[in-house]
Amino acid sequence: MMKIAILGAMPEEITPLLEILKVYEKHDYANNSYYTANYKNHELILAYSKIGKVNSTLSACVMIEKFKAEALLFTGVAGAFNPSLKIGDLLCATKLCQYDLDITAFGHPLGFVPGNEIFIKTDERLNSLALEVAKELGIKLHTGIIATGDEFICDEAKKEKIRSIFKADACEMEGASVALVCEALKVPCFILRAMSDEAGEKAEFDFDEFVVNSAKISANFVLKMCEKL
Ligand code: 3QA
Numbered sequence: 001m002m003k004i005a006i007l008g009a010m011p012e013e014i015t016p017l018l019e020i021l022k023v024y025e026k027h028d029y030a031n032n033s034y035y036t037a038n039y040k041n042h043e044l045i046l047a048y049s050k051i052g053k054v055n056s057t058l059s060a061c062v063m064i065e066k067f068k069a070e071a072l073l074f075t076g077v078a079g080a081f082n083p084s085l086k087i088g089d090l091l092c093a094t095k096l097c098q099y100d101l102d103i104t105a106f107g108h109p110l111g112f113v114p115g116n117e118i119f120i121k122t123d124e125r126l127n128s129l130a131l132e133v134a135k136e137l138g139i140k141l142h143t144g145i146i147a148t149g150d151e152f153i154c155d156e157a158k159k160e161k162i163r164s165i166f167k168a169d170a171c172e173m174e175g176a177s178v179a180l181v182c183e184a185l186k187v188p189c190f191i192l193r194a195m196s197d198e199a200g201e202k203a204e205f206d207f208d209e210f211v212v213n214s215a216k217i218s219a220n221f222v223l224k225m226c227e228k229l
Pocket of ligand 1: 200
């Protein structure tokens with residue numbers, strides 16, 4: 001029996017899970033809704049944070065400090081940077097960074113502020129469990145680096161810049177902030193993303209077409225992981 005948080009950013013990333021769970025309680029708190037449910041001997045706490053690093057920081061804190069989550073699984077979509085990642089493919093982040101955290105004016109590297117590291121690691125145990133689950137399901141799970149920032153990337157030049165500086169495989173807008181909260185509060189963190197677009201020109205059209213399906217691929221996977229925890 002564990003209290004497991006499942007966090008997404010957008011309704012599309014969490015409502016598929018609420019539909020599967022069917023029975024859940026809704027708790028309104030801090031300008032958002034949190035949902036509790038039982039699943040396979042575990043207590044789940046689910047939420048979509050709303051978009052961006054600040055909203056996801058708030059939700060991760062609430063899930064841990066108020067709802068006492070003992071592990072946090074993030075599920076959602078991302079823009080692919082690595083050409084080996086195709087739309088619908090799953091990526092588990094081994095580490096994440098904030099590509100828009102910028103005090104380079106003072107000679108610091110992009111993504112760095114004093115007292116923190118550029119990269120925030122996720123939980124190795126959860127990541128290896130995910131690889132086992134993928135093997136069992138017969139699906140490919142990619143592992144790699146995610147760059148997080150408060151911008152929807154749909155520009156080839158921006159994409160290449162972030163990709164080359166951080167060797168990032170994908171971009172999104174919440175992962176690094178959630179991982180930072182989990183690391184600070186010593187809660188194991190897992191960040192999963194299914195590709196919805198390739199973050200280049202016209203990414204917003206791919207996103208609109210593929211967000212629902214890719215979000216479900218990711219959501220189904222984290223629920224499978226709960227069965228193994
Ligand atoms: C941004 C969502 C935010 O939560 C981050 C999707 C997929 N492709 C991305 C990309 N750059 C950055 N992030 C992503 N999520 C989409 S907002 C759409 C708003 O529609 C990951 C992500 N290329 C709301 C209705 O108007």
